Amino acid sequence: MAKTRPRVARRVQTLRPSGIRRFFELVERMPEAISLGIGEPDFITPWRVREAGIYSLERGHTHYTPNRGIGPLLQEIAQYLDRRFGVSYDPDTELVVTVGGSEAIDVALRTVLEPNDGVLIPQPCFVSYVPCAVLAGGRALQVSTSVEHDFQVQVDDLAEAYDEGTRALLISYPSNPTGAVMPRAGMEALVEFAADRDMLIISDEIYAELTYDGAHCSAAATPVGRQRTILVGGFSKAWAMTGWRLGFAAGPADIIEAMVKVHSYAVMCSPTTAQEAAIEALRGCDEEIDQMRREYNQRRRVMLNRLNEMGLSCFEPKGAFYAFPSVSATGLTSEQFAERLLEEEKVAVVPGTAFGPSGEGFVRCSYATSMPLIEEAMLRMAGFVSRVGG
Amino acid sequence: MEEILQLLSEDARLTDAQIAERTGISEAEAKDAVAKLEKDKVIRRYKTVIDWERAGIEHVFGFIEVRCAPERGVGFDAVAERIMEFPEVHSLYLMSGAYDFLVVIQGGNMRDVAYFVAEKLAPLDHVVGTATHFVLRRYKVDGDVMVERAQAKRLPVTP
Numbered sequence: 001m002a003k004t005r006p007r008v009a010r011r012v013q014t015l016r017p018s019g020i021r022r023f024f025e026l027v028e029r030m031p032e033a034i035s036l037g038i039g040e041p042d043f044i045t046p047w048r049v050r051e052a053g054i055y056s057l058e059r060g061h062t063h064y065t066p067n068r069g070i071g072p073l074l075q076e077i078a079q080y081l082d083r084r085f086g087v088s089y090d091p092d093t094e095l096v097v098t099v100g101g102s103e104a105i106d107v108a109l110r111t112v113l114e115p116n117d118g119v120l121i122p123q124p125c126f127v128s129y130v131p132c133a134v135l136a137g138g139r140a141l142q143v144s145t146s147v148e149h150d151f152q153v154q155v156d157d158l159a160e161a162y163d164e165g166t167r168a169l170l171i172s173y174p175s176n177p178t179g180a181v182m183p184r185a186g187m188e189a190l191v192e193f194a195a196d197r198d199m200l201i202i203s204d205e206i207y208a209e210l211t212y213d214g215a216h217c218s219a220a221a222t223p224v225g226r227q228r229t230i231l232v233g234g235f236s237k238a239w240a241m242t243g244w245r246l247g248f249a250a251g252p253a254d255i256i257e258a259m260v261k262v263h264s265y266a267v268m269c270s271p272t273t274a275q276e277a278a279i280e281a282l283r284g285c286d287e288e289i290d291q292m293r294r295e296y297n298q299r300r301r302v303m304l305n306r307l308n309e310m311g312l313s314c315f316e317p318k319g320a321f322y323a324f325p326s327v328s329a330t331g332l333t334s335e336q337f338a339e340r341l342l343e344e345e346k347v348a349v350v351p352g353t354a355f356g357p358s359g360e361g362f363v364r365c366s367y368a369t370s371m372p373l374i375e376e377a378m379l380r381m382a383g384f385v386s387r388v389g390g
Numbered sequence: 391m392e393e394i395l396q397l398l399s400e401d402a403r404l405t406d407a408q409i410a411e412r413t414g415i416s417e418a419e420a421k422d423a424v425a426k427l428e429k430d431k432v433i434r435r436y437k438t439v440i441d442w443e444r445a446g447i448e449h450v451f452g453f454i455e456v457r458c459a460p461e462r463g464v465g466f467d468a469v470a471e472r473i474m475e476f477p478e479v480h481s482l483y484l485m486s487g488a489y490d491f492l493v494v495i496q497g498g499n500m501r502d503v504a505y506f507v508a509e510k511l512a513p514l515d516h517v518v519g520t521a522t523h524f525v526l527r528r529y530k531v532d533g534d535v536m537v538e539r540a541q542a543k544r545l546p547v548t549p
Contacts, residue, residue: 020549026544037547044542127549176424176549294393298412303410348547 010265011134019354027344033346034377038191039176041240045277047290049239051279053273065272068256069097069248069263073275076282081233085218086206087226093253097270097278101206101234101247102128104259107266108230108249109136109168110203111259117363118166120155123356124324126176126204130356133170141166144358147326150315151180163195169194171219172204174211177355177364178324179300179317184217186253191225192358200255201315204336207246207320209289212297216319220250227252230259235274237288237320240280244274296321299367299374305353306367306378310385321368322354324352327363338363340388345380394423395432400437411473439534448499451525454507455489458516466490469516489521500524 007014014035014129020037044050068074074091082088089095098104108130109119118141119133130140141161145151153171171190173182182190203219220229234247263269300317307314307325314325327337334351341347347350352359367374393413398461404412410420427433442449455517457471460466466484475484480496493511495503503522512520528536 018549020547024545024547031546035546038544039548040544042544111443294396299396302411307519350547354549 008330012103014133015134020127020350023161023338023348023350023354025240026339027348028344028349030342031341033348034373034380036367036369036374036377037348038366038368039322039367040242041237041292042368042370043240043292043327045239045241045244046285048124048283048284048288049277049281050093051240053244053277056273059258061272061276063319065269065274067261067268067269068095069271069281070146070275070321073279076279077233077250080282080338081231081250083222084384085216087218087231087250088219089250090253094256095248095250096232096251096256096263097275098234098247099267099270100245101204101232102233103232103263103267104246104247104249105129105202105204106132106136106172107172107259107262108131108232108255109138111166111255111262112202112230113138113215117168118163120158120161120166120169120199122158122171124151124175124352124359124362125170125356126172127355129170129172129204138167139165143180143181143357144356145364147315148356150180151175151178151324152154152186153190156226157189158193166199168200170202170204174207174216174319176207176320177322177359178354178362179320179322180324181211181213181319182217183214184221186191187217187219187225188222191219191222191229194228194360195224199228201225202232203229206232206234207237211319212292212293212300213318215343220328223381224358230255234276237280238290238292239278239285241274241278241281244277244316246270246274246278247342294370296367299369299371302371303365303367304380305373306375306382310382312381314386321366321369324362324364325365326362330385332388334360336365341381341384344387345384347377347380347384349381391423391427394420398424398433401447412440433484439532443528443536449497450495450500450503452476452495453523453525454493454495454511455521455523456491456493456511457489457519458491458514459518461516462488469514472514474512475499476506476510478510483529489519529535536538 068346074095077095078089109252113136115137118139120143121129121139122143122145142163143157173266201219208216220226220231230249230251232249232305235241303323304314311329312325316324317323334353338349338351349365354360407420409416410417438539447533458469477497479493481494483492505523507520
């Protein structure tokens, strides 16, 4: 009999299961818990967008679209990027509509990495970056960030992790899980660092619209940055469209053309209904976005205030919808804190370690939940902290 | 200021401290701002949104279209003043189009409204015709959805 071979590739076997998964199962068994562990908006997609999706279905638009996306949406995205972030792209050659920002990250890495190429990934970071880099055949070079620098990655630390085989830098500001943003000066330093080493930048700017203090600075917003950046954006966060699975990548034509090739073999095209609805999202939702942003900002202030009051020191998160307080004053690890808080107070937060080793000592609290629930969760958390000794 | 008004329009019971925390100003500043808005009559008063049906209290809503032949030299205002004095009148609007005034009636039962129209409104000088529409069900009132709908669910923990 032939010797049985492992049925799952070693590359996949070695991927660590998401740190979120285990916690998800704990929380799932406790439906009455207040969850601050949710990485998606509590708002529902604005009605005008849902209505556009319904209309698209009514007209029977249920077929494939061109690989890179439908023309009117590509044009709207190009105009939007120009209007909001001052970066201009040719909709015919420099944009591709993807299945969420997630697919854009995956496709970007698979498009640009040679086997064993290094990818610098500041962490704590979104859970998919390291696995996607590994699955694309690359090496994930994780770079720690710290609260001393408001979780903004430092060029010195990048330089230390860099080696000759490093091909790309994968950044995300505003950041999930920390809520950190990268102001223009810092962004320019990162771009310069990459340019000096002829590296590409994959910049996940999915939370760009959710910036509360000063304007968002895109990695592509400088001439040097633009020619080496794959800018990733999407509709999930600001338009509350997570379930539609729609994002995009913008970049130099040679890279985007190659990405369209990978994208077309992987998924053919992005969902037609979602694409048609997204046109309405870009054309008619500025007011709704403003309203959501204003509300997130109010919750952000309340959460930040309460966390600091209860003795969990928290740097000011200026973007996304997360606060990332330190729990070190309690003497508990991130996991212990999250588990005990769930058990004893029925409040779910995510241990910082789910997002990388330098998340130890922190927990992620999402304020994408209603104000009354946030206030109640903060009360319970304060009780817990004072009990364990903050 | 706009943000404070928006907050209070959603929840009139917010304290100065809550307004301050949410908008990032001091409590004293919030208190002063609200006091000024009240003094300037930007905030006219604080009310409660009540679901009368749920309370089991009969509370009829009606819309009455009123056509009139306005008084020479005084126009619609004189007629409006007579109509709005009735306590049954919840709101009163001068309209363009097929009729002149829209009278919104709130409270009491159908008989009360019928009596009001027949005995008070229709006989008014200058009123030449009325058409009364009763509300059968209130779905959304002043921005508040009044019917129960299942909440969309999210996964309890997501990256």
